[in-house]
Amino acid sequence: MASEASGGTTLEVLRRLESGPRGLTETQAASRLAAVGENTLPDRRTPSWPRRCVRALRDPFTAVLLCLGLVSAAVASWGTAVVILALVAVSCALRAGGEHRADRSLTALRELVAGTATVLRRPGPDEPPEPREVPVGELVPGDVLRLGPGDLVPADVRLLRARGLTVHQGALTGESAPVAKRAVDEDDPDETPLCFQGSTVAAGGATAVVVATGAATRFAAAHRTPAAPREGGAFDRSVHGISWVLIRFMLLTPPLVLMANATLRDRGLETLPFAVAVAVGLTPEMLPVIVTTCLARGAALLARTHAVIVKRLPALHDLGAVDVLCVDKTGTLTQDRPVVERALDAAGRDDPEVLRWAAVGAWWTLQLAELPAPDALDEALLETAGPVGEEYDGVDAVPFDPERRWAAAVVRGDLGRHTVVVTGAAEAVLERCATAPGERDRLLALAAREADAGLRVLAVATADRPAGAGTVHAATADPRGLAFQGLVTFRDALAPTAAEALRELAGRGVTVKVLTGDHPATAARACRDLGLDPGDVRTAAQLPDGPGGATVVARCTPEDKARLVAALRAAGHTVGYLGDGVNDVAALCAADVGIAPRSAVGMARESADVVLADKDLTAIGHAVTAGRHASGNIGSYLRVTLSSNLGNVVAMLAAGLLLPFLPMLPAQVLAQNLCFDAAQLAFAHDRPGAAALRGPAVLRPRSFLRFVVGFGMLNALADLATFAVLALALHGPDAAVDDEAVFHSAWFTENLLTQAVVMLLLRTGRRGGPGRAPGPVGLAAAGLAAVGVLLPPSPLGSALGMTALPAAYYLLPAVVLGLYALALAAARTRQRRRQP
Numbered sequence: 020m021a022s023e024a025s026g027g028t029t030l031e032v033l034r035r036l037e038s039g040p041r042g043l044t045e046t047q048a049a050s051r052l053a054a055v056g057e058n059t060l061p062d063r064r065t066p067s068w069p070r071r072c073v074r075a076l077r078d079p080f081t082a083v084l085l086c087l088g089l090v091s092a093a094v095a096s097w098g099t100a101v102v103i104l105a106l107v108a109v110s111c112a113l114r115a116g117g118e119h120r121a122d123r124s125l126t127a128l129r130e131l132v133a134g135t136a137t138v139l140r141r142p143g144p145d146e147p148p149e150p151r152e153v154p155v156g157e158l159v160p161g162d163v164l165r166l167g168p169g170d171l172v173p174a175d176v177r178l179l180r181a182r183g184l185t186v187h188q189g190a191l192t193g194e195s196a197p198v199a200k201r202a203v204d205e206d207d208p209d210e211t212p213l214c215f216q217g218s219t220v221a222a223g224g225a226t227a228v229v230v231a232t233g234a235a236t237r238f239a240a241a242h243r244t245p246a247a248p249r250e251g252g253a254f255d256r257s258v259h260g261i262s263w264v265l266i267r268f269m270l271l272t273p274p275l276v277l278m279a280n281a282t283l284r285d286r287g288l289e290t291l292p293f294a295v296a297v298a299v300g301l302t303p304e305m306l307p308v309i310v311t312t313c314l315a316r317g318a319a320l321l322a323r324t325h326a327v328i329v330k331r332l333p334a335l336h337d338l339g340a341v342d343v344l345c346v347d348k349t350g351t352l353t354q355d356r357p358v359v360e361r362a363l364d365a366a367g368r369d370d371p372e373v374l375r376w377a378a379v380g381a382w383w384t385l386q387l388a389e390l391p392a393p394d395a396l397d398e399a400l401l402e403t404a405g406p407v408g409e410e411y412d413g414v415d416a417v418p419f420d421p422e423r424r425w426a427a428a429v430v431r432g433d434l435g436r437h438t439v440v441v442t443g444a445a446e447a448v449l450e451r452c453a454t455a456p457g458e459r460d461r462l463l464a465l466a467a468r469e470a471d472a473g474l475r476v477l478a479v480a481t482a483d484r485p486a487g488a489g490t491v492h493a494a495t496a497d498p499r500g501l502a503f504q505g506l507v508t509f510r511d512a513l514a515p516t517a518a519e520a521l522r523e524l525a526g527r528g529v530t531v532k533v534l535t536g537d538h539p540a541t542a543a544r545a546c547r548d549l550g551l552d553p554g555d556v557r558t559a560a561q562l563p564d565g566p567g568g569a570t571v572v573a574r575c576t577p578e579d580k581a582r583l584v585a586a587l588r589a590a591g592h593t594v595g596y597l598g599d600g601v602n603d604v605a606a607l608c609a610a611d612v613g614i615a616p617r618s619a620v621g622m623a624r625e626s627a628d629v630v631l632a633d634k635d636l637t638a639i640g641h642a643v644t645a646g647r648h649a650s651g652n653i654g655s656y657l658r659v660t661l662s663s664n665l666g667n668v669v670a671m672l673a674a675g676l677l678l679p680f681l682p683m684l685p686a687q688v689l690a691q692n693l694c695f696d697a698a699q700l701a702f703a704h705d706r707p708g709a710a711a712l713r714g715p716a717v718l719r720p721r722s723f724l725r726f727v728v729g730f731g732m733l734n735a736l737a738d739l740a741t742f743a744v745l746a747l748a749l750h751g752p753d754a755a756v757d758d759e760a761v762f763h764s765a766w767f768t769e770n771l772l773t774q775a776v777v778m779l780l781l782r783t784g785r786r787g788g789p790g791r792a793p794g795p796v797g798l799a800a801a802g803l804a805a806v807g808v809l810l811p812p813s814p815l816g817s818a819l820g821m822t823a824l825p826a827a828y829y830l831l832p833a834v835v836l837g838l839y840a841l842a843l844a845a846a847r848t849r850q851r852r853r854q855p
């Protein structure tokens with residue numbers, strides 16, 4: 020248990036763990052790893068099969084189906100009940116199987132992007148410790164590690180030293196605000212120096228010793244399942260909207276059928292099985308199966324071909340629906356490998372002294388802030404300035420924070436005085452300088468001129484203060500009255516694939532917006548260099564109501580980024596967010612789809628739904644296409660199934676009221692439904708036409724339902740025309756139809772044939788180019804048509820109460836079918852023209 024190893028003073032804890040501030044040796048770590056095992060949660064429990072099946076039952080359609088089955092059983096309509104329950108079982112099994120396969124491949128993929136931690140390990144007992152990245156799974160109790168902003172705490176740890184450390188520990192305690200942590204020497208409940216696995220570092224840095232790993236951590240003991248999946252993405256919203264309309268229909272159907280039959284035909288409860296079968300006929304019961312299969316196949320293909328890892332399956336659909344992609348600049352459009360370009364004084368002349376002060380600040384921030392790795396700008400400063408900083412004695416430092424936009428270090432100077440060095444964004448630093456307003460504007464213009472060249476700009480200011488604890492506190496909390504020293508500028512090369520990726524996204528109908536913490540001019544120049552027109556660059560403070568038409572929004576705090584993303588979503592867009600830093604985490608969570616490159620900080624990778632395993636940004640374009648592909652297939656399935664189901668139901672109800680007998684026996688309705696379901700599975704393997712991949716694939720419940728009703732009515736008309744033709748053929752215009760078996764068989768055949776036609780004609784973005792091989796949908800439609808023709812005369816057909824038809828009965832429905840296909844094609848063309 021964590022508390023046994025972590026209680027008492029720091030020294031006691033280190034002694035108990037047989038470790039020290041310098042960490043373990045490699046041999047110690049290896050033998051401990053063998054003894055205690057890997058640092059992985061034992062509880063990444065894959066759900067058991069019964070559990071999966073129960074979960075599949077929670078799908079609303081399956082649940083309604085189950086209810087209908089139970090109603091049939093209650094009125095002792097055993098045949099109907101058995102068929103419905105078989106449908107439920109098959110759909111559950113298919114779905115559970117699909118989810119199982121998807122889970123398995125996802126687990127394997129997630130391991131690809133598993134995190135690492137920076138530990139101090141010594142090659143031998145007498146050698147100095149070296150910071151080294153190891154996979155999180157290899158951490159052992161006693162390891163000394165470093166934590167920095169955006170890191171996931173990889174095990175239960177006790178802080179040895181910490182600077183400005185705040186952690187989110189909501190996963191464990193439910194608190195939403197970050198909690199400040201200090202390396203106090205005694206563990207006590209009011210202020211504990213422990214940080215637990217499952218929390219994330221919001222700001223600051225620390226050095227800490229691992230007290231518990233794997234199954235021994237508090238997180239594992241609490242049996243929490245990590246990161247509950249996020250609900251309410253674009254996908255969930257549209258499928259929910261459609262599902263609920265349908266479910267209302269389904270629940271209304273049986274009572275309506277019963278009532279209509281009772282009032283108009285004087286039939287009683289004996290029509291209930293028929294009523295139930297009709298309601299079942301309306302249900303798209305294969306929807307969950309199709310959805311899982313389409314998304315899982317798409318995700319697997321993306322991982323294989325473009326190293327894109329979709330962590331949450333519905334995110335693939337949402338990617339297909341994305342019409343606005345927000346990206347951050349540094350580290351995404353640029354490489355985040357800044358190189359010092361120039362150091363200049365207030366007059367704009369080269370001045371090495373400015374660089375020296377900036378490097379002194381960077382050196383002491385690095386020494387004192389307990390960060391696992393230096394910030395990119397600090398690293399560049401130290402590289403260029405060479406060995407500086409050690410001539411002073413560091414007193415205190417606060418690392419850079421994207422909210423405040425400055426960093427400060429306090430060093431001991433001569434004669435008992437302290438020097439405060441503040442570096443940061445030009446506005447933030449100048450605001451703290453004792454500079455006249457006119458002079459300040461001139462200096463801001465100087466910074467803007469440098470930024471115009473695409474350079475990142477760091478302002479440097481210092482202050483000389485008498486030594487004392489109060490000075491240190493004031494200097495790090497709120498430094499004021501500083502003396503401006505100058506600017507250091509950095510060149511950060513563009514990411515090699517960024518320009519191509521932006522071009523591809525624009526070609527795919529996705530609007531790209533850049534939300535950055537950097538200077539407006541730097542951002543504008545980077546965009547221009549990438550071929551993206553920055554337009555009128557605004558700062559986040561100028562846009563309280565969302566970005567509107569702005570392409571580039573600069574000087575965003577992490578909250579601004581999240582706020583702008585939320586505003587875009589509220590305006591009806593489906594928003595993707597691509598970012599890699601701590602300052603992107605809130606926006607990644609706020610977007611419909613969060614995307615992070617593999618090199619992103621742990622927290623960003625954890626919050627993202629999609630991780631790009633390669634450095635290649637063009638993978639996003641491919642991922643968007645894969646999303647549209649999957650959504651296109653799901654959309655095809657829904658359109659085809661619902662419009663033909665609706666048509667059948669309406670025709671069946673109308674015929675039921677006009678005929679002296681039921682237009683189809685319940686078993687026939689269900690058999691037909693089963694054949695259709697089987698054929699529909701082909702949609703999971705379809706390749707939608709180019710038209711479907713050209714723009715964002717959004718399923719808008721309203722227009723979708725309008726489509727379904729329109730084409731459903733057309734289908735009902737075809738069915739009723741068949742009905743009329745049959746009536747005519749059987750007995751002339753005035754006689755009542757009396758040969759039930761012939762009528763049932765003919766209608767069964769006609770129904771399956773119309774459904775086959777619908778499958779071919781209502782696919783999303785269909786491209787019936789000549790010479791294209793029949794895809795899976797073509798084959799399935801052919802199979803369906805064959806069953807429709809061959810089943811009635813077969814022994815199984817007669818078991819279902821059908822019979823072989825005289826040749827003439829194939830001819831007349833064939834004419835109806837031909838006319839129907841023409842009408843359908845015409846309506847489809849018209850509808851496409853109206854809404855491209």
Ligand SMILES: Nc1ncnc2c1ncn2[C@@H]1O[C@H](COP(=O)(O)OP(=O)(O)OP(=O)(O)O)[C@@H](O)[C@H]1O
Binds near residue numbers: 394426475477
């Ligand atoms: N380590 C640092 N020390 C001091 N100032 C810094 C440091 N890093 C960045 N800055 C300043 O803060 C500004 C904004 O940086 P911030 O990290 O918020 O944005 P960014 O990383 O450039 O942008 P993006 O949001 O595109 O990743 C920079 O222009 C720079 O002036």
Ligand SMILES: [Mg+2]
Binds near residue numbers: 347348351599
């Ligand atoms: Mg960034």
